[in-house]
Amino acid sequence: MENISKKVSQSSVVLGQMMLPADTNPAGNVHGGTIMKLIDNAAYVVASRHTGMNAVTASIDRLDFHCPVYLGNLVTLKASMNRAGRTSMEIGVRVEAEDLKTGEVRHTASAYLTFVALNNEGKPTAVPELVAETDEDKRRSADAAFRYEARKSAKKQ
Secondary structure: OOOOEEEHHHHOEEEEEEOOHHHEOOOOEEOHHHHHHHHHHHHHHHHHHHHOOEEEEEEEEEEEEOOOOEOOOEEEEEEEEEEEOOOEEEEEEEEEEEOOOOOOEEEEEEEEEEEEEEOOOOOEOOOOEEEOOOHHHHHHHHHHHHHHHHHHHHHHO
């Protein structure tokens, strides 16, 4: 693959899914694992859009649950590329839950995931450079670079 550059907006995604009884525990709260799977799926879409290749989850750097998601809520996942390295990418995912009866929208979770692009032989391969378009993109990129350096430092220890 030619190593071209791509803008953040070219790989970002917004996904929505209604939370049904199979997603919940007896109290009517959505399982954290269900939200985690949705986060991983949204991040995969971003990584694949950015690279045009298969990509795999290398790590979830941070996942914070802020408040519960309930049966009947519409969960919206907003995912975008924060950083592109040589073969790895950091993707940020924001999860919101909407009560469709009241219209209330709550920020329910946030996560940072690292994905690695794979070539046709299943080996890590170069990814396109990331072009930050907005001030928000630039802030996220700077924050992601800081997290990347912290991960590298932690691995050495």
